[in-house]
Amino acid sequence: MTTKKPLPASCNSKIQEKILSSPVGNILVTLCEEGLHSVGLEGDISDENFSPNESEVIQWVDEDNPAQTKVLTDCLSWFQAYFKDPALIDTVPRPEICCLRKSELGFRARVWQTLADTVGPGKVITYGALAARLENPGAVRAVGSAMRNNPVGIIVPCHRVVRSSGMGLYHGGKRQTMKKWLLRHEGVDKF
Ligand SMILES: [Zn+2]
Structure with a gap:
């Protein structure tokens, strides 16, 4: 974003x-x-x-x-x-x-699409779980890269992707308060 x-x-x-x-x-x-x-x-x-x-x-x-x-x-x-x-x-x-309308979606677009379609408000998912949902459990870093390059913030909800050990970074760590705000707005208050 x-x-x-x-x-x-x-x-x-x-x-x-x-x-x-x-x-x-x-x-x-x-x-x-x-x-x-x-x-x-x-x-x-x-x-x-x-x-x-x-x-x-x-x-x-x-x-x-x-x-x-x-x-x-x-x-x-x-x-x-x-x-x-x-x-x-x-x-x-x-x-x-x-970025979701291309007829042949690349991996990044499939990450964005799956995230937008399956992780609704109030839910979070880890990078690893999202990779597994794409039937590519080894692609954790590629999922992270897709999140950093998400062109459509909030609607493609990269703020709902978290680490297993904590909230994870938003905008390389520049917008942690915004990530927390968005998650709290959706009822997620564990971070
Ligand atoms: Zn365009």
């Missing part, structure tokens, strides 16, 4: 950026012809300056030209549901996600 991820080699069609206000800060959304291309926090957020605001309204910040495409309305509905009550995300469609 950073603001500057390289585009996947197969996608060079980023066409629009939008900013969504949220309790964890402004979320930078990029869109491409495939749908939602990336989701990350705007700005260089770290444990030093992370300041969540529970009462922040989830809305497009730059709404001078209201965009009503399906991916944008789905994205807004998804985040409104997530921040109101994470359990509600099952009641709204997940936006079409670029």
Whole structure:
């Protein structure tokens, strides 16, 4: 969930950026012809300056030209549901996600897909268990790499991937308070 991820080699069609206000800060959304291309926090957020605001309204910040495409309305509905009550995300469609739409998914995309499909709000999974779920129990490091390169934070919930010995790192350890905030928001308070 950073603001500057390289585009996947197969996608060079980023066409629009939008900013969504949220309790964890402004979320930078990029869109491409495939749908939602990336989701990350705007700005260089770290444990030093992370300041969540529970009462922040989830809305497009730059709404001078209201965009009503399906991916944008789905994205807004998804985040409104997530921040109101994470359990509600099952009641709204997940936006079409670029990195999950490739016809032949590589290993990373299969990690993202499996995580998004099988590890819902309030659950956590270890790197090893996620590798095993992909029928590749030796691929723990590759799973870690997929998490570090997740283009679609929160929706592809890399914050739910933890170590067997503890919470594990988020953004290389820069956003531990945010990982804890997201997990607590979902009812996970053991970290
Ligand atoms: Zn794309």
